[in-house]
Amino acid sequence: MTDAKPRGNEPRGNEPRGNEPRGNEPPGNELPGTRTPGTRTSGPTTPGPDAPVLAVDGLTIALPRGGDRPHAVEDVSFAIHRNEVVCLVGESGSGKSMIAHAILSLLPSGVRVAGGAVAVNGRDVARLRGADLRAFRGGEAGMIFQEPLSSLNPLKRVGAQVAETIRTHQGGLPRDAMRRHVEGLLAQVGLPTPELLARSYPFELSGGQRQRVMIAMAMANRPALLVADEPTTALDVTTQAQILRLIDDLRRERGMGVLLITHDFGVVADVADRVVVLRGGRVVETGSAEAVLRRPRDPYTRALIDAVPRARLRPPAPRPEGAPVLAVEDLRKTFTVRQGWFQPPRHVVAADGLSLSLHQGETLAVVGESGSGKSTLGRMIMRLTEPDGGAIRLGGEDLRSLRGEALRQARRGLQIVFQDPFASLDPRQKVGDAVARGPMAFGTPRREAKAAARALLERVGLSAAAAERYPHEFSGGQRQRICIARALALRPAVLIADEAVSALDVSVQAQVLALLAELRREMRLAMIFITHDLRIAAEIADRVIVLQKGRIVEEGATREVFSAPRQAYTRALLDAIPGRRFFEDPGFTREPVAPEVA
């Protein structure tokens, strides 16, 4: 309600339901100067002293006929050994998730393995049938998914769901023994009060707790292989760090092989022993994490790594003089959730006395985890959500006191770009109209507005011809450019970008960020950049506000906040940035692969 988390399903759009149109967006089509990558960049994985836990050899997965490409992945080979974490990295549509599903023989109907083989502990998975297959799934190989909420049966207590896994593979246990066993497992994955948690339903747990339950379930039968499909994408950054650490700990403890699917090179940097980079269903590069991250051989890999936002901290620009364009004073907002006729309503504080000011040409990042109230702040400034108290002064005028036509007039000065590029454009409106509509609402003649719209579309990197097309003909990144054009058509003084790049692939993200930076300079825009991703905040903002539960915990110049955070919470957030140490410290190396546990 209060804060939109980056929607997990956006970067995921790719996989098993591979026929969703947006999932098949040609990868990296906005990446300048890409060229067709070479085929296999490395041969089959080097055989270790012992047989690999997982051996994927020449795997080709065919998509149902009528899709935009015949194969989800082609000729993919890699191997995982005991006690090794291999990261499979790629953007939307790279086919990485299909591989994960193929390993457990969980491909959606219509999608099939067309060539190659997957062997786990030397056994060909494709040959497994019936009881053997079931014994393998959840026994030899465990799997966890991106969305822990939807991956758990919402109507069953989590304890029962864990117990079921044990019963299936190890046979029934006496009631008490089973309960203790389950509670022990839940304790192992770091859940507090396991006896209480076992009796809870998934909806009663937090996102991180749910993912821990999923891990407990996957680990219940001591599998040799754990397949984790984007396990942290839907989680907050601090939770993500914890879950990754947990997986790593368990791996070390049990010596299992881990296949981790991710789109985030930060995650790769934190946990991977070896990396497999996928693009459009083909492996473009494999190697040790150190080698791939530090010395990528493939230009695509390099582009991806370069695109990872990192705190390239610029010296702070001098604080502009004069009156701020926008001043927010003591904004307050409490959401009241009515729970029923007789239960006391629940109160959620989204803004507890927020104040900020913004000068022309300045960019302010508002960061926080989900529920911190950052999106509500943006919406309140836009007057999309009515604050309970406080003032919003735009050019000296209090927006809160405006109504009707006066408010409408005031809106020109203030525009917003939303997170979801697919929901932000009216599917029935031509792109040119979407851009021109604003000026026309303020009296610009149609012809003039349309011409301006075409020019703007060109400016944001689209062709003028785009004006006559409908939104569904564009990719996510292109749509976000259209949204930016639309917001700028009114020549606002202030632009609010609400998680504007969170739903995009990294490479696209980098381009859109670059565009925003350019436009800001060009139009001397004041910008509020709302994001959950501290790396992005560091990259674009002059100043940062850190929000927690509707309060500002820390505020200051980006460089200062990042290099010398004063608050513990800020520090925790910074520490949790995946791959931070790796990317910021060129000399940093991950500890070597731990010796195998006997």
Next chain:
Amino acid sequence: MRRAAGIGLAAGAWIVRLVAVVLVIATFNFALVRAAPGDPAQVMAGQSGGADAKLLADLRAEYGLDQPYAVQLARHLGRVMTLDLGTSTQQRRPVLDLIRERLPATLLLTVTAFALALLLGSTLGVMAGLAAGSAADTAFTVVSLVLYAMPVFWLGLMLVLVFSVWLDWLPPFGYGTINARLGPWRQALDLLTYLAMPAASLGAIYLAIYARLMRAAIIEVAQQDFVKTARAKGLTATQIVVGHMLRNALVPVVTVAGMQAGALVGGAVVVETVFAWPGLGRLTFDALLQRDYPVMLGVFLILSVIVILFNLATDLAYRLIDPRMRARSA
């Protein structure tokens, strides 16, 4: 403790809602019925085969029809709250008694039809959903579409035509063989032969609805992540269907079942007419033709209460199925 308190609060909310709805409906019914052309005293007198002014005046005084509407309404609401639904102008008996006599038949019919439709429909829907795309599934879809488009009264007539007129297997009307001296089992069986066709014709359309819903729900649930999780855990197909999919698929079915309660009760009026089933539906229709105001008001009220109770039942079922609902209140 907390759960018990929650259920108590939920029950309280339901009672408040029931009372509110009853009051509003009572007022609404009252206004509507009084808006009708036709003087109930006239009908009562007219049906006596002759009438004169004295009889009319007597009847009006007797039933309070000579009072101002406001007074009549106030009296009506006051009585409704004390469960006094007045006296039938036609049958000269307390409306509550009339309703009590007819209620069991209607409940038997509607509950049987409802249960039959829900159980059979869900079962068929699960089977079709699991076999989606097969020939059997296609046949199922066609049959359920036809059933869904079938006018209830016509289906009833066709059943009578086939099973009573042509085959002579089932009695075409009635509510048990009268005066047959049978043991309890035989008697139940006897009643069943009378119940079969009315329940079938009333239930058919809902069977189709629930089956189609269930089929869609199963197909949808089958695509959900937790089913994938269950497969990844190594569960058998049966374990997955029974242990994970069924309950989740029931949620939309139960939701719709609750919304259908009103239609079910409405359908009962028609079915009871076709099969001479001595329930509230027939009572409604007869009372309507005779403008028996107290009976009409009473029956409409009770039918609405039945609908609310059906809603309550589905709400409870919903809570039973879905713990997320339990956490909230009504």
Next chain:
Amino acid sequence: MDALKAFLRHPSGMAGLVLILAVLAVAACAPLLYPESPWEMVAMPFAPPGEDGMWLGADTLGRDVAAGIAHGARVSLLIGVASALAALVIGVTVGALAGYAGGGLDAALMRMTELFQTIPAFVLAILLVATFTPSLATIVATIGAVSWPPLARLTRAEFLRLRRREFVEAAICQGERTARVVFGHVLPNAVSPILVTASLTVASAILIESALSFLGLGDPNMMSWGFMVGSARSSIRQAWWASVFPGLAILLTVLAINLFGEGLSDVLNPRIARRRG
């Protein structure tokens, strides 16, 4: 255009469309096929199909069942469409007001809608028609009055959903006027599910009308299918054809509209699960 193409490829939807066109053709041609009034007693009472020139037989007064079905098609379709339109107007108005205005108005309108859903619709229809005496106008108004709640709820849900959609908020932020936001962005995007539900409402309106006529609550001057079944019902042993064929006509028409509506639904909004209430 895409939707049209997709619909043309939708087998059951097309089957429905073809059936609907057939019924429409029969309705349009009724005065040509059977220039005499369908009430005219042209044959022996209970003439069986094929005899006396009655290919679907004659009813208790010797009226041609086929002529009745042909003329009844006009009545059923007229009432079905008119009632659905009435329901549409009420439902969309209520739903749009509630969904866009929100707050107290929304709460009040929704309580009212719930109330209408609590009263058994068909019983309410009987009550209304009987109260205001059956005629074309009262029947249409009544069916409209009992059929609008689902449309209102749907419209409200769509408006609520769309009002929170970013593109609508963007339009507001761009300074577009409320009327333009509602009619330019919200309504057009809510149209397809509403259209689908409205088309299914036509089917249910035909069913309600036929049930009312069956119970003798139809307009006595209009030959409708429900009336034919109702009037032939007691003579079902003499003349099964007089109740079987009109009922079949109802079944086929309703089936056709349902097929068409679902086809439309599949094509226009695959997102909406086929849940009907």
Next chain:
Amino acid sequence: MDRRQFTGGLLAGAASLPLGAGRAAAQARGGTLNVIIQPEPPVLVTALNQQQPTLTLGGKIYESLLKYAPDLTPLPGMAQSWEIAPDGLTYTFRLFPGITFHDGTPMTAQDVVFSCMTLLMETHPRARNTFRRVAKAEAPDPLTVVFTLKEPFAPFLGSFDCTTAPIVPKHVYEGTDFRKNPLNDRAIGTGPFKLKEWVRGSHVHLVRHDGYYRKDEPHLDEIIYRVIPDAASRTLALENGTVQLAQWSDVEFYDIARLKARPNLAVTTTGYEYFAPLQWIEMNNRVAPMNDRRFRQAVMHALDREALAKRVYFGQAKVATGPVASRTKFYDANVRKYEYSLDKAKALLDEMGLKPGAGGKRVEIKFLVPPYGESYQRSAEFYRQSFARVGIDLVLEATDMAGWASRVGNWDYQMTMNLLYQLGDPALGVSRTYVTSNIVKGILFSNTQGYSNPEVDRLFDAAASAIDEKKRQELYTKVQQILVEDVPVAWTLEIEFPIIYDKAFKNVVTTAIGSHETFGAVTKS
């Protein structure tokens, strides 16, 4: 026939009847009779409600002083004999001894006086029309009742059938609110059968009254009245033997032929002589063009009543000639005949200046269809098609019972149809429809069409108070001729309702009230 002879003949008849019944009893005793009852009666107390089903069922429970043979001559009921004083003012009835109510209390002359003069005066309009003419009623001893009239009223002796004057227990009703008396549910009468159980919506179970005053009666053990609202189901029930008796409109007319063909069923149209239901099209005489006699005559000509009888009533009706039914006393067929002739109808309409307009339409008239079942609906449809041929467009208006009663009672209609009972004597069942004094707003079954003719009023008055039968016949012939010329209503058919019963049962139809009779004499072989 001289009056003394008249009474004497009756006495002779009275003496013979119990004997005949006694012989029948010797043949068979016991058995169950299942009867259709439709619609379900609201109460069983015939004194409180006089709808047909109430009378059919209540007739077994409540008895009166007399019965009437099919030719409407009185027979002994609970009165074994009676005398009429020569001045026609004093009627003396002697009751059978040993009559008891179902609760065991003896029935006495006091109960008769209370029933007729107190309770029925309050609750029974038809009885009120008779007993309001009584100056005083006395019970000189427990077995004698004496009524003294204010002025002579010839049909007085015709008012003692169990539907008009049912005798109720004084000790139950005296001083109470009759309609709300809790014992109404018990239905305490003196008839041969008493109420055992009433399962609403399903059936009414009657069993023999052991204290019945007629030796050996009743013969049957029990009668079960079954509520079967669906017409097809009712026919089926007769065919498969679930029920053994049906009456009035229980069975649709087109089913009767099929039932006649069944060897085990008897179908008769006797037993309706007392009611002799007569159907007509009622035209509001106040409204143009129906205020013109020529229009009403045209309606008579435009209607093919033979075809109506055949198509809608499947032969169970006969064309009516005028206001008095052929089975009622003082009927005279010698009146103007209206044959089916579209030309004559058109000529009459032309003559009154009602010329055909576009599409041949002369006038549009709203026809209020009585909501009393299929045959009314079908008749209305038949009228509409018939009248259309002469340019009269009927627009049918549907309504419910209340709407119909209220609109007809308040003269708010153009055209409708009606079916009235003759009640054995024109003074009871006919004059009410035509005399000016009975134009009473708000009252159904009065002179609702608003016909007024002083000559007709005078003739009806004279005939009601005349004592001499011949004189009465003369007066009624005259009035019939005038009325048929004026056509205040368009008489269509005398409906011949059937009584259909299983031949295993004997003595089912013995009197002019047919299935309303007490059934004490019915036996099962």
